[in-house]
Amino acid sequence: MTEAAMTSLDRRRPEPLWHQAERAIRARIEAGEWPAGSQIPAEDRLCELLGVSRITVRHALRNLESLGLLRREHGRGTFVRSATVVAGARGLTSFSDEMAALGLTVGSRMLEQQIVPASARVAAALEIEEGEPVALVRRLRLGNGSPIGVQTAHLRLDRVPGLLDEDLSDGSLYGQIERRYGIKPSEATEIYRVGSVGPEDAELLEIAVGSPAFIVERLAIDPRGPFEFTLSIMRGDRYEIRSTLRI
Template sequence: MGFDTTELDQDSPVPLYIQIEQRIGRAVNVGELEPMSRVSSELKLAATFGVSRMTARKAVDRLVAEGMLFRRQGKGTFVAPPKIAHGLSTQLSFGQAMSALGLQLSTTVLRNSMAPAPDEVANALQIVPGASTVYIRRLRIVEGQPAAIHSSYLPGGYGAILNHDLSGSLTSAMAAVGARVEHSRDTVEAVLASPDEAEELGIEAGSPLLMIEGVAFSAGTPVRYTKALYRGDRFKFSVDTSQPADLRVEIKQ
């Protein structure tokens, strides 16, 4: 099984499900259970440790919530790969950041078309609600696993970008049509995956996601609104605070 299966301590004040959780977690941390390896089913865990299936499930649920394990519908429970550390302070694109980490990235363009601007997009781009925009939705796949969804809107005047390859750097494609990104203003928020997002990412609806919502500017004018959704079990974000930063914290009511 790849972890300690000796009898649980029935006399310990530590609940049985936590004892199981600790054993599996320890095996993951020391490499006895390798990333992407399948973990025994809840029924098998229950039989191995002489506990109820509910107790075994509680242990697995906690490990899934911690991001140490993940479930794949119809296939079982697996050891999660190490989280990808993505710096928010860097000027690197997502593709460049993955390349710097030695990770293989591919992109599936889910949609690229003209679309009317929703209210939040119109507000961000300083255009009239319903105005024509370029809508680009892409699935970012890291090491063969769906990892993030990037949805971007550009003002309609940049429609020529639809003639470019959008599976690579969007920033480079924007520069080719005259929209050179100089800086961006981003916010980070924890959200839950909708059923559609979950299906695209290969996770369960309601799974935690990290959302980066931002506006990119060129010569002081907003040229791109982006909502990027990252799997919470695959990513962690870092911020370099060695220099003074404009950091604002907003508490939702």
């Protein structure tokens, strides 16, 4: 496939441009022109090749990442993912619902609640421009009074105006934004990595620096598109993933 072939998106087709862009990128991967482990062109270059906006390219890349074909590394770029096993189909629930289902008393402590400019990673996830204001909600999550994780949520400010005027320390954030704005996630993409806990998070989680943890990125989407991107640091000794596998 030549670069010219990637520009053959047809605006007259009923098929959305982001879906056409997704198919064009996927075709290169499946043809072996962008092999596993290789870096694909940057967003600006893909916009030129496909003749579409950055928002359209980001939508296509996000879908391919959720399918496990791509991985995005902050500060480095987007790479074709090697074959991997992604475990665990789970219900679309909040942390509060998840802990309650395990019989734990859910609690939170507000660490930070403010409007901040979107970083490059957050902007790419939420399909906005870098530097646009987002609502940041950072909380220490508790189970039966003991720390389980530190969660930092970023929400599109244009979807939740005035959210930070409320007390968000307790309860489900999803529950609050559904009641106030009618926003209910229809799907979410979660990426789990294993990492070690840094000094600040270790103190909050009451564990030693360098202790193992799950580093979890979650992107929540409703019919209008992505509205929340959350980074969680979950204690490895208090949080686990279980999968039921059937033939």
